Amino acid sequence: MKGPVVITCLYFIYLVTSHPTEKVTYNGNQLWKITNDNKTTLELLKTLANEKYLTLWMLTSKTVDAMIHHEYLNQVKEKLLENNQTYKVSIEDVQKAIDEVNPKPPENLDGHKDYRLTWNYYHNLADIYDYLHYLEATFPKLCTVITIGNSVEARPIKLLRISNRNPNNKAMFVEGGIHAREWISPASVTYIIHQLISNYDNEPSYIKNLDWYFVPVLNPDGYTYTYNVDRLWRKNTAKSMTSNCIGVDLNRNWGYDWSNNGSSNDPCSNLYSGRKPFSEPETASVAKFFINNPNIQWVGYLAVHSYGQYIVYPWGSPDRVIEDHKELNDLGSQAAKMIIEGGGESYTVGPIGTTVYAAFGSSTDWARGGEAIKFSFTIELGDYGKYGFLLPARFIKPSSDEVLILVRIIAQAVEKSLQNNNKC
Ligand SMILES: [Zn+2]
Numbered sequence: 001m002k003g004p005v006v007i008t009c010l011y012f013i014y015l016v017t018s019h020p021t022e023k024v025t026y027n028g029n030q031l032w033k034i035t036n037d038n039k040t041t042l043e044l045l046k047t048l049a050n051e052k053y054l055t056l057w058m059l060t061s062k063t064v065d066a067m068i069h070h071e072y073l074n075q076v077k078e079k080l081l082e083n084n085q086t087y088k089v090s091i092e093d094v095q096k097a098i099d100e101v102n103p104k105p106p107e108n109l110d111g112h113k114d115y116r117l118t119w120n121y122y123h124n125l126a127d128i129y130d131y132l133h134y135l136e137a138t139f140p141k142l143c144t145v146i147t148i149g150n151s152v153e154a155r156p157i158k159l160l161r162i163s164n165r166n167p168n169n170k171a172m173f174v175e176g177g178i179h180a181r182e183w184i185s186p187a188s189v190t191y192i193i194h195q196l197i198s199n200y201d202n203e204p205s206y207i208k209n210l211d212w213y214f215v216p217v218l219n220p221d222g223y224t225y226t227y228n229v230d231r232l233w234r235k236n237t238a239k240s241m242t243s244n245c246i247g248v249d250l251n252r253n254w255g256y257d258w259s260n261n262g263s264s265n266d267p268c269s270n271l272y273s274g275r276k277p278f279s280e281p282e283t284a285s286v287a288k289f290f291i292n293n294p295n296i297q298w299v300g301y302l303a304v305h306s307y308g309q310y311i312v313y314p315w316g317s318p319d320r321v322i323e324d325h326k327e328l329n330d331l332g333s334q335a336a337k338m339i340i341e342g343g344g345e346s347y348t349v350g351p352i353g354t355t356v357y358a359a360f361g362s363s364t365d366w367a368r369g370g371e372a373i374k375f376s377f378t379i380e381l382g383d384y385g386k387y388g389f390l391l392p393a394r395f396i397k398p399s400s401d402e403v404l405i406l407v408r409i410i411a412q413a414v415e416k417s418l419q420n421n422n423k424c
Pocket of ligand 1 (some may be wrong): 181182305306307
């Protein structure tokens with residue numbers, strides 16, 4: 001039986017747009033949570049989305065989050081009432097929410113002379129990269145910054161390795177910021193880095209016996225674009241040869257089970273999977289790093305996204321069941337339980353394709369199916385749609401603590417599986 005049908009950041013959001021050159025604003029647009037309890041609702045909303053009345057943010061089997069364009073608030077309301085659908089307003093003014101997401105960091109950040117990251121604010125790409133280089137300079141025996149490639153617009157894609165240089169270490173990859181507007185992702189990945197480095201000597205063996213590879217911002221062009229042009233941008237900024245629309249959904253572009261199913265071959269779609277697997281330099285840079293470093297023994301891969309509060313694992317296809325489904329489900333459920341016990345939010349656990357929605361060509365599927373990394377997970381952070389992609393900065397620390405619990409659970413599972421293998 002299928003789990004709740006949900007379409008989140010990973011999934012169905014069909015936004016037709018061309019490449020704007022001026023800052024995009026959303027004055028008067030509203031985010032509505034619409035009851036989705038009959039078959040005609042979804043068809044109606046898809047039609048309204050195609051007619052540019054609204055933009056779909058997230059669909060579940062019970063509700064739909066849709067941003068209603070300000071010119072059509074009354075028309076959409078009337079159409080919903082005609083279909084006996086109820087809704088409530090989550091965000092009264094999307095532009096106001098955008099303006100309030102991130103209070104401007106002060107110029108002088110207390111106690112941070114050498115870097116600007118605070119985890120009280122969302123920081124731009126330069127601040128994030130400066131922090132990685134600060135760590136390399138301050139902890140040269142532990143930290144190394146590696147540029148694994150360049151983006152479409154030639155921005156470096158930077159990776160931070162944390163390693164005690166134990167030659168027996170296995171390796172864990174943590175991917176952030178593949179979807180541009182999910183600002184909580186780079187913020188939480190850098191927070192995890194900060195937590196591990198702050199107390200590295202006292203960390204348990206399951207942390208120190210792994211080499212950690214963090215890419216906080218895998219989509220640096222898109223991330224920059226959300227600061228300079230469109231806060232709600234999702235894809236990279238690659239130009240199309242066949243369309244005026246720009247951007248490829250990088251989490252549909254990986255070279256395992258790549259398809260236009262659960263994604264799109266339309267360059268204007270927010271789910272456009274690209275011309276071919278690894279057509280984009282951002283995804284290809286990770287694949288090349290794996291190919292060029294055959295001695296690294298990968299055992300874990302975690303992709304950090306928002307929103308919807310899910311801990312999910314392969315496959316993206318709803319028609320396939322992974323062989324160690326129960327083990328991965330138990331691991332995710334253990335993390336979800338510990339997150340609750342730690343005062344955090346509630347997470348739904350399961351395979352991507354049946355817990356969320358069909359998705360092909362994602363990094364988590366590639367890590368497991370292409371690279372045979374047993375512990376491959378995606379976490380969709382908060383929230384349920386009160387703020388959606390516009391999660392205020394005050395949620396950075398509590399959300400990041402939730403990711404850190406999952407990271408620790410995965411690392412412990414890796415250690416346990418290695419011990420079991422040694423016994424054999
Ligand atoms: Zn995402």
